[in-house]
Amino acid sequence: MKPALALKPLVFALAAVMAVAAHAGDDRNQGGHGDPHHGGHQQQPDPMLQIQLTAGAAAVVSDAQHSSGNAVLNEGTKNSATIDSSAANSNGNLGVNVAGGDANQQDNAAAIATADESxxxxxxxxxxxxxxxxxxxxxxxxxxxxxxxxxxxxxxxxGNIGINVTSGDYNQQKNNLAIAVSGGRVAGASASADQTSSGNTVGNVADRTYSKDTLYATYHATGSYKGTGTGTVGGNDSHSGQDNRGGHQSSSQPLAFKESGSVELNGVASYQVLTPTGWANPVNNSASVSNSLNNVSGNVGANVSAGVGNQQSNSLSIAAGCKACM
Structure with missing residues (x-):
């Protein structure tokens, strides 16, 4: 396998960049001085230095995405992410990212290196x-x-197709591609993804629904009472007569009485009672793939997610060498 001659200037340019990067890395690491903002620890080596410096062609993609200490409150929120009738009949390396929601992480990375055996x-x-x-x-x-x-x-x-579609919060999606093609014996390709998710809290709460019932209460009460009593009527006054003995005569008379009656009470009382019946507007997470990626060829990676804190990754590594070329 021999690449076109037009690639040779690019190969020389990549080799020159690598040499400069290697020299700069050596200068940074002299004496073990570290980053003062990281407690004096030595800087991490440049990712370019981690590859084979003897390679005739090299391609490196290195990225880091961090999401921490965030808070999201969604009340009656609708997050939607859609890809409809897009990227049809495409050729080559295709990367598509679509996100709806909060603090989602998506990435498409490709590294391709081609070298001539000469x-x-x-x-x-x-x-x-x-x-x-x-x-x-x-x-x-x-x-x-x-x-x-x-x-x-x-x-x-x-070709290489990477599609990420997500809605919700704190989702992570990744498509990696590494291809190395060498006209000589040596070809190396690596693709890696490191995703961590810890210490996260999710609360999915819906609205409680109730039925309102009106209740009525009636009451009716009857009763009766009876009573008797005695007493006197009258008393001594100046108009009283004299008895035969010359004294005054009393006009007081004994009295007796009886009383009876009845009592009747009626009334109506009403009140309302709330009875739980279920949930309204619950949290709904849905993801769907329909009528997509039909009749495709090559490497295809598609990630579709909905919800909170999902992690998805597609990685491809291809290395092709030519033993007969050396």
Missing amino acids: FIFGSAYAQTTATQSNTSNTVANYSTTAKTSLTGTANGSS
């Missing part, structure tokens, strides 16, 4: 690395809807 062993090396961290984040969803769909997309495409 230049430094004809070796090629390609490398992609990705680090995504998602820690100590908080999500509270109240009657929230997260919906993701991939419909009628990338049909009839060819």
Whole structure:
């Protein structure tokens, strides 16, 4: 396998960049001086230095994504992410990212290296690395809807295809591609992804529904009472007569009485009672892929997610050498 001659200037340029990077890395690491903002620890080596410096062609992609200490409160929120009728009949390297929601992480990375065997062993090396961290984040969803769909997309495409579609919060998605093609014996390709998720809190709460019932109460009470009593009527006064003995005569008379009656009470009371019946507007997470990626060829990676804190990754590493070329 021999690449076109037009690639040779690019190969020389990459080799020159590598040499400069290697020299700069040696200068940084002299004496073991570290970054003062990191407690004096030595700096991490440049990712370019981690590849084979003897390679005739090299390609490196290195990225890091971090999400920590965030708080999200969704109340009656609708998150939607869609890809409809897009990227059909595409060729080559295709990367598509679509996100709806909060603090989502998505990435498409490609590293391709091609070397001619006539230049430094004809070796090629390609490398992609990705680090995504998602820690100590908080999500509270109240009657929230997260919906993701991939419909009628990338049909009839060819080559390397990476598609990420997500809705919700703190989702992580990654597509990595590393290809190394060498006309000589040596070809190396690596693709790696590191995703961490820890210490996250999610609260999915819906609205409680109730039925309102009106209740009535009636009451009726009857009763009776009776009573008797005695007493006197009258008394001594100046008009009283004299008895035969010359004294005054009393006009007081004994009295007796009886009393009876009845009591009747009626009334109506009403009050309302709330009875739980279920949930309204619950948290709905839905993801769908329909009529997409039909009749594609090559490497295809598709990630579709909905919700909170999902992690997805697609990695491809290809190395091709030529033993007969040396």
